[in-house]
Amino acid sequence: MHLGFLTPEYPHPRVLSSAGIGTSIGNMTDALAAEGVTVSIFVYGQKEDAVFTENGIKFHLIRQRKFRLAGWFLYRKFLQNYLNNFIVVDKIEAIEAPDWTGITAFMKLRCPLVIRMNGSDAYFCKLEGRPQKKKNFWFEKEALKDADRLLSVSEFTAKQTAEIFKLKKNISVIPNSVDTEYFNPYSKDIVPDTLLYFGSLIRKKGVLELAQIFNIVVEQKPEVKLLLLGKDVNDIFENKSTLELFQQKLSPEAKGQVQHIPGVAYERIREYIASAAVVVLPSFAEALPMTWLEAMAMEKALVTSNIGWAKEVMIYGETGYTEDPTNHFAYAEKILRLLQAPERAQQMGKAAREQVVKKFSTEVIVQRNNKFYKGVVGK
Structure with missing residues (x-):
């Protein structure tokens, strides 16, 4: 054939x-x-x-x-x-x-x-x-x-x-x-209290909601850091840099806790996923997101959006949490729940990989x- x-x-x-x-x-x-x-x-x-x-x-x-x-x-x-x-x-x-x-x-x-x-x-x-x-x-x-x-x-x-x-x-x-042999839970020290978002910085991925969610997380846990991994995209509605719009929504306390890395070779993405404590992917528009599958394959507990396709990938409370990104307090609460209970996050990460190996x-x-x-x- x-x-x-x-x-x-x-x-x-x-x-x-x-x-x-x-x-x-x-x-x-x-x-x-x-x-x-x-x-x-x-x-x-x-x-x-x-x-x-x-x-x-x-x-x-x-x-x-x-x-x-x-x-x-x-x-x-x-x-x-x-x-x-x-x-x-x-x-x-x-x-x-x-x-x-x-x-x-x-x-x-x-x-x-x-x-x-x-x-x-x-x-x-x-x-x-x-x-x-x-x-x-x-x-x-x-x-x-x-x-x-x-x-x-x-x-x-x-x-x-x-x-x-x-x-x-x-x-x-x-x-x-997803290639579960390539995206695997290889040994790398997790940096405590680190959140990772990876993918293009664009409105439809929930990036602007993430800024307001992170403000709430930092209020409760000031030491938490957020790494944004991906290229900045011009916002289709305001014709401005999405990163600029994101930064405008951050509180003074949260601003100092965010790092943006615009371009990373595909081979290095695994390193950033492996070292993150929790992966946050609050997207509004996907078909079936590769980022979710890659993070799950590496035994990472996720907090994702709860829209449409999410139920076909995630199992709420087992592989992580799904939440409406516009409900900033509820979304932040799910992140904090995982940061404050690393054992629970680890258990969910293992369940996430099992789900991916079995279905994806x-x-x-x-x-x-x-x-x-x-x-x-x-x-």
């Missing part, structure tokens, strides 16, 4: 960027290749054209093209022709693409097309309560309508997406996976992906 994956991101030094979608695709394709599946990765929107093979996976870096008119259409047609060429030459039996921006809208491919829902622009606009450009909605709707099969990383995302686009098609659900480990999820694609190719 030969599968192709069309994506704007992937965790590779030659690729411009990678976030949660890239990480999840990387985990999946590595695991599929190890199972004997032939894999080709097509990364569009890049600064160069290149084709190379590493660890049995064939990579296509596809440079962003510029067109005088209708670039949104002509670049899609360019990608269509590029993919169709290699579908024939390399005998690719199915192509997977993300729902984000509806990149496959208006494409006619020579093999089945699967769209995996990691969260479309329309999905995130709904969760964040902001308007979406009509053009973007159109692209995403057309792409989903024309796909041969639909996949979602969570039941919540599947349901919301079906409602948004009025989809009548069946949507299969296979969650993201690469070994488990690769079998589900393999079975799904055999069904696609068989048809």
Whole structure:
């Protein structure tokens, strides 16, 4: 079986960027290749054209093209022709693409097309309560309508997406996976009274709520420190640095207890997770967050949001706590509860890893992906 994956991101030094979608695709394709599946990765929107093979996976870096008119259409047609060429030459039996921006809208491919829902622009606009450009909605709707099969990383995302686009098609659900051998509870001293947030500093991740939550934590426990690990993003509502808006909400006492590290190599993220006493991830908008799975795999007790997908990942009071991030006092109370009882946090961390190993480990999820694609190719 030969599968192709069309994506704007992937965790590779030659690729411009990678976030949660890239990480999840990387985990999946590595695991599929190890199972004997032939894999080709097509990364569009890049600064160069290149084709190379590493660890049995064939990579296509596809440079962003510029067109005088209708670039949104002509670049899609360019990608269509590029993919169709290699579908024939390399005998690719199915192509997977993300729902984000509806990149496959208006494409006619020579093999089945699967769209995996990691969260479309329309999905995130709904969760964040902001308007979406009509053009973007159109692209995403057309792409989903024309796909041969639909996949979602969570039941919540599947349901919301079906409602948004009025989809009548069946949507299969296979969650993201995490490499539990790489993200493991390796020995590293925990720094007492340290909180870790990791991911982009952006409103939809609950960062601005976290500032007010941290003010309450510091009132009760002045020695607590918060590390923000991730790049600053310009706020879509106020057109200002999210970090700047975050700092404006901090009390004078809390300001001195916060450290921001903007850029960290992927390999070093584990070190920061390992040394944290509690991981705080109060996100408002996710499909199925990789950050949660990575921290849980490292036996960290989490305090997360309690929205939609949370129930598919977390077990309240067992793997950590879920809480409404806008309820600042309740959220802070859950953090303090874990800081004041390290034994409880450790116990929850162990339960968190057990949950991930059982439901979200690469070994488990690769079998589900393999079975799904055999069904696609068989048809």
